[in-house]
Amino acid sequence: MPRAAFEICGESVPPGTRKTVDIPLGVMSNHTPMTLPVYVIHGRRDGPTLFVSAAIHGDEVQGVEIIRRLIQGKSLRGVRGTVLLIPIVNGYGFISHTRYLPDRRDLNRSFPGAPGGSLAGRLAHTFMTEIVRRSDVGLDLHTGALHRTNLPQIRADLEEGSCLGLAHAFGAPVILHSDLRDGSLRGAAQEAGVDVLLYEAGEALRFDEFAIRAGVKGVLGVMQHLGMITSKSGKTRKTKSVISRSSHWLRAAEGGIFRATKTIGDSVERGEIIGAIADPFGEADTEIIARATGIIIGRTNVPVVNQGDALFHIAKVFNAEKTGDRVGALEQELDDDPLFDDASLV
Structure with a gap:
């Protein structure tokens, strides 16, 4: 029996196809519509649904490049399951090169949000409804704050669910145990039954080639671990991650x-x-x-x-x-x- 189409925000994505879906968020003060763009890859064969998000903090652009390379590369051909790629979650901050939203709130302290809440709360609610609750696993890509740089690392609650196995599959140099914070995407996703890893690497508003490559390879490693792609995409990583508690x-x-x-x-x-x-x-x-x-x-x-x-x-x-x-x-x-x-x- 053929696999059903993937439905999101009134759009239908048939199996074996890709599509960019713009989820409406509202209208900005200058009458310009704001959307949450999602690149959907819906495989012909059954499998898990994985979301990969970037720029929850608008000045953290490294994840945008990681997702761009994944979309343009060949590794995601023949995917089992469904991949939701969201390169720019906080479009407001991305446009203005800032971490926050126009209401000065931190989106990663605003989850799960509410449909009638603040601007940050509404965006968080939309992301939870349209992306997180449709997924089985999530990867959230971040960088250090402005004028700080981070070694590529995975942060996760290693006591919960499948996070440790996923973190090892990502293969960053360091896996850091990180307790869940109130209002964070990781915390809200876990309450919804979705394990999310947070990838930290590089600096805000800057590209770092090592961090980008480690991110691309890490996403593919998680997809191999989940059975979504085969291991023929690049070499198997020999260097193992180190765990820090x-x-x-x-x-x-x-x-x-x-x-x-x-x-x-x-x-x-x-x-x-x-x-x-x-x-x-x-x-x-x-x-x-x-x-x-x-x-x-x-x-x-x-x-x-x-x-x-x-x-x-x-x-x-x-x-x-x-x-x-x-x-x-x-x-x-x-x-x-x-x-x-x-x-x-x-």
Whole structure:
């Protein structure tokens, strides 16, 4: 018996076809319609429904490029099941290069939303209704905040559902256990019975090729794990992810000029000096000392800091040096992967 068409927002997508569906969100103040664009790939054969979303924070554009490469590549041909690709969730923030919506709310603290709520709440409700509740699994693509960069990493509640297996299938250098937050997409999705992984990599308003390639390869890895595509799309990843159950930020004890001697992906040992803060005249130098053994998964890119500013995000791991070596190995694997020889993916 032929597979039924996929129905979304009054549109019908027959099996074996692709279609962009624009879900209406309303009209902006200048009378311009705003939509939530969804690229639907509905396979001929049965399988799970996976959503991949980006730009919930409008200035986090790296996921947009990851989704673009997935759409333009060859790996999603012959998909089993259905893929919902949403490159720009927060179109309002994307247009204005900002994290937030015009009402200054954070969309990722507004789920599950309400049809008669704030602008953020209405968008969250639409996303939950049209995307999340139609899906079995979700991947939400993020970057660091403005002037902060993140090592490619998966954040998930590792105590829930199938998240750990999915996280290993994604294959980012680090898997970080992250409790669910009120108002987050992950939290609302889990209440709806949908496991969601959050991918963090790179910096807002910037592209990073390693982070993009790791994201593309990670999405395909999850799809292989779910049985949606075969493993012939690129090489099988040899480098395994490292699990961290906790992390912390090192903050500036004094204001001044920040100089880092370590960066993302580097291992650190407890008690190691990993940077310094000096006053503008060079008369005072405050050392930044790691208070735990681990790997740097995030850092500020701003050399001018005030007291209390976040400097390094460190994930605690047992064998930090070995973990740091894995980051370089993964970067080399992605450089050598024939998947990225395709001009449409580069």
